[in-house]
Amino acid sequence: MSEEQVKKAGWEIAQKLDKEKTAWERLIPEKSQIKAALYSMGILFVVFLIGCWLAGNPFEATQRIPSKIVKEMGWVGTNEWAIIWSVVWIAMFFEFMDATAGMGFGTAITPLLLLIGFDPKQIVPVVMIQQGVAGLIGTFLHAEYQNVEWKFKPMSETIKLWLYIAIPGMAAVAFSVTSVYAVFKVAKVWINLYVCALLLGMGLISLYQGMSRRERPYRPKRMIFFAALAGFNKGVGGGGYGPVVTIGGLLSGVPAKSMMAVTAISEGTVSTFSILVWLAMLSGGVVIDYLLLPSMMIATILSAVVAPWATRVFPERIWQVVVPAYSLILAFYSTYKAWPDIKKALGIS
Numbered sequence: 001m002s003e004e005q006v007k008k009a010g011w012e013i014a015q016k017l018d019k020e021k022t023a024w025e026r027l028i029p030e031k032s033q034i035k036a037a038l039y040s041m042g043i044l045f046v047v048f049l050i051g052c053w054l055a056g057n058p059f060e061a062t063q064r065i066p067s068k069i070v071k072e073m074g075w076v077g078t079n080e081w082a083i084i085w086s087v088v089w090i091a092m093f094f095e096f097m098d099a100t101a102g103m104g105f106g107t108a109i110t111p112l113l114l115l116i117g118f119d120p121k122q123i124v125p126v127v128m129i130q131q132g133v134a135g136l137i138g139t140f141l142h143a144e145y146q147n148v149e150w151k152f153k154p155m156s157e158t159i160k161l162w163l164y165i166a167i168p169g170m171a172a173v174a175f176s177v178t179s180v181y182a183v184f185k186v187a188k189v190w191i192n193l194y195v196c197a198l199l200l201g202m203g204l205i206s207l208y209q210g211m212s213r214r215e216r217p218y219r220p221k222r223m224i225f226f227a228a229l230a231g232f233n234k235g236v237g238g239g240g241y242g243p244v245v246t247i248g249g250l251l252s253g254v255p256a257k258s259m260m261a262v263t264a265i266s267e268g269t270v271s272t273f274s275i276l277v278w279l280a281m282l283s284g285g286v287v288i289d290y291l292l293l294p295s296m297m298i299a300t301i302l303s304a305v306v307a308p309w310a311t312r313v314f315p316e317r318i319w320q321v322v323v324p325a326y327s328l329i330l331a332f333y334s335t336y337k338a339w340p341d342i343k344k345a346l347g348i349s
Helices: 003-007 012-020 023-027 031-055 068-073 085-101 105-116 120-144 157-183 188-211 222-237 242-251 256-282 293-313 316-346
Strands: none
Touching: 023 293, 031 120, 031 293, 085 105, 085 120, 085 256, 085 293, 105 120, 105 316, 120 256, 120 293, 157 222, 157 242, 157 256, 188 316, 222 242, 222 256, 242 256, 242 316, 256 293, 256 316
């Protein structure tokens, strides 16, 4: 890339910071960055209060779904709810990893919450809200923490990447939800197998690339393919978005720190679009339950603010290895959780 192109890229600010300051120096926040963190926590706290209100089922379309855990709590047929601290700790860990490594929240937490005994309609809409809010907050904080720059005039490469990713992602989400579940009705076991194989393959490729010293050429239009693939994953399985977009960006030559910021704004956009789809579905008679929203938002208040700071502090080379390694961990974890159903479907004894 020419010097003029680099100036407009949006990731030169992070590269400059890595060169000029040590990790210990990057650890010390500036006054404006402390204010940005406090403002972000305030916004997340407001969403938490809204979540508390929604958890009480104020509308006809919001009802307490009699899932296994709701029955154990004795909340069937009531509007009772409480902060579920086991969910808070789980969500806090995966949100921190999601916001630092650009992946993992929906991919990991959804099967865990299903295993605990929650209903999908208690999980998926809440995850979409959490990811939408956390993604947009992360977009702001990544810029404040100097991991990325967003420039509209002239348009930076980071803004172009967001458009390359978000627009195909929203289209793919709409397509995958209708085609997979309404038209072809693909069994969930095959969806799980597909997502696991995809994460494993991309994780291995990107880990090899991250450990090598060769700098990849910047090819932004590749992201249209990765964005459509990620949106398809989100629609069919609720997860597998962040890993594909983040690793796709690394394979397309985008620096790791800025790619995690681009993933944040892209996933925030696609998740917000998904929220609108869910709201439209409510008018068609679909019932959802916001029981988990207060717990999710408590976890997000701290993790979503601290995680972009961790991205700022640790050098670029670390993230080039951490991101694909974490993708492999998610792939093995997802395969482990889905293996009993996969084995049954394949007829393996």
